[in-house]
Amino acid sequence: MPSLSDLKREGRIARQQRPWPRIVVDEVLWSGAATSVAERRLTLLALWGEPSAVHMAVLEPSTAEVAVISLDCPNRCFPSVAAPHPPALRLERSIRDLFGLEPVGSPDSRPWLDHGQWGVTAPLGASTASAPQPAYEFLPVEGNGLHQVAVGPVHAGIIEPGHFRFTASGETVVRLEQRLGYVHKGIEGLMGGASLQQGAKLAGRVSGDSTVAYSFAYSRAAEAALELKVPERAVWLRALMAELERLANHLGDIGAICNDAAFALMLAHCGVLRENVLRAAAIAFGHRLMRDLIVPGGVRGDLSVDGLKAIEAALVSIRHQFPALIELYDDTASLQDRTVGTGVVSSELVEQYGAGGFVGRGSGRAFDTRRKLCYPPYGQLRFDVPVLPEGDVNARIWVRIREVEQSMAMIDQILDKLPGGELLTSVPAIAEDREGLGLVEGFRGDVLVWLRLRDGVITRCHLRDPSWFQWPLLEAAIEGNIVADFPLCNKSFNCSYSGPDL
Secondary structure: OOOHHHHHHHOEEEOOEEOOOEEEEOHHHHHHHHHHHHOOOOEEEEEEEEOOEEEEEEEEOOOOEEEEEEEEOOOOEEEOOOOOOHHHHHHHHHHHHHHOOEEEOOOOOOOOOOOOOOOEEOOOOOOEEOOOOOOOOOOOOOOOOEEEEEEOOOOOOOOOOOEEEEEEEOOEEEEEEEEOOOOOOOHHHHHOOOEHHHHHHHHOOOOHHHHHHHHHHHHHHHHHHHOOOOOHHHHHHHHHHHHHHHHHHHHHHHHHHHHOOOOHHHHHHHHHHHHHHHHHHHHHHOOOOOOOOEEOOEEOOOOOHHHHHHHHHHHHHHHHHHHHHHHHHHHOHHHHHHHOOOOOOOHHHHHHHOOOHHHHHOOOOOOOHHHHOOOOOHHHOOOOOOOOOOOOHHHHHHHHHHHHHHHHHHHHHHHHHOOOOOOEOOOOOOOOOEEEEEEEEOOOOEEEEEEEEEOOEEEEEEEEOHHHHOHHHHHHHHOOOEHHHHHHHHHHHOOOOHHHHO
C-alpha cells in the first residue's frame, strides 16, 4: 500500500498549501491511502469535505511527515475511508450531512450532525429542502435479559448535551452508543466568506475550554498559508497561554474525576488551584480563558509585571498544595478501588483510532505534537511526555498529574526565556489562493485547522477536535463495566461535545 512518498510521486502536488503538501489523487490512490491508514502505515488526522471534493489529512509515523490527500468528486461520491478504517465513520457521516457527498461502501448511512431540524439537506453543498426524518435508529443488540437505559441529551449541572444509549445485562454494560450533534453551530458555514480576523474569533469559540489551542492552530494555519513570520515574543507568549490553559483544565479534570467517585474533597481543592490559574490569566492577559488573544500574525496584549507576579503566585500555590492532594488520591483505598482497572481502553484501539492527549498517552500511545512535530518554541523547552500502559481511569488521571508538573516546568522556562520585542506583524492580503495547515497540542490532544484564503478572505476552513477520535473509545471503555461507573469513565475522557459538533 502506498506511503507518502508513493502518493507524492503518483499524485499531483497542489503548490499553494503550506507547510505540508496537499496531494491531489484519483480514486485508486485514494482507496490505497485509505488502506494504508487501515494498516497503520499512515495515521488518519482528519477527513473533511467541500461541495465537490474530499480531503484526508494523514501522518506517516515512521517519518513524522504530514500531508493532505485530496480527491475531486464530480459525481458527488467518493470511496469510503470507513469501509477499511472504522475510525473515519463519523467524519464521513458528517461530510454526507453537510455537503451531500456519498461515501461509497460506507458501513453506516445514518446521519450524524443532521437531526432533521435544519429545514434543508446538505446545507454546505447542493442544498435542498428536507423532508421529515424517521426516528434515529440505534444499533441493535441481541441477548436474553437485556434492557436499555437512555441518558441525556439534557444532563444535570452545567454540561453540554449528548445522548447515551446503554444496553445492559443487570448492571453490566453490554453496549454504549452515543448520539451527538446537539450543539452544532454551523461553524464551517460561518467561516466561508469571513475575514481572517472574524475567522480567528470563530475558531476560538469552537470549544470554549480550548480557546487558546484553537486560536493557536488557526493562526498557525493562516501564517503558513501567507508565509508570515511571527515576532519572537509573540511565539513565547502563545506557548505561555497554551500551558496555562492546559494547567487549568487538567487541575479541574483531576478534581472532577474524583468527585464522580464520590470524593468531593479533591474537587474542592483542585477547584481552588484551577481558579488561581484562571485569575492569574485574567490579570496577565485580561481574560480568564485568554480568548481572542492569539491571532494571525502574533498576539493581542502583552504580559504585564502584575501578570507575571500573578502567574508566579499561582505556580507557588500549586507546588505547595498539589503534592499533598496527589498523595491523598494515591493513599485513599476506596478511591483507588473505583479508578484502578475501570474503563480500560486497549493500546490496540488507541493506535487504530490515532487517539491523542491523555486518552492516547494513558494507553501507551506516546504522541504529542509539541514533541513529534515540534513547533516553536517547544524545540527550545525541556519537557517529558508522560505515557502509561494501563489504559484505565487511574492512568488517565496520572497522565494529567504528570502533565501538570511538566506544564509548570515549561511555564518557568518560558518566563525565564521570554524575549522582548513586537507582538504582532501585519497580515497581507494575497490575491491568489493560499492554503495552510496548523497542528497544535491542546489539553485534550492534537487540534487541526486547515484553511484556504483568497484576498484575505476565507473560502474554506475545517477545524478538527481531538474528541472525534476519543468519543468512540469511550464506548469501548465502558463495556463490561457497571452503569454507575459511566460518569467516572466519561469524565476521565472529558471529550468535548461542542468541538466535533462544528
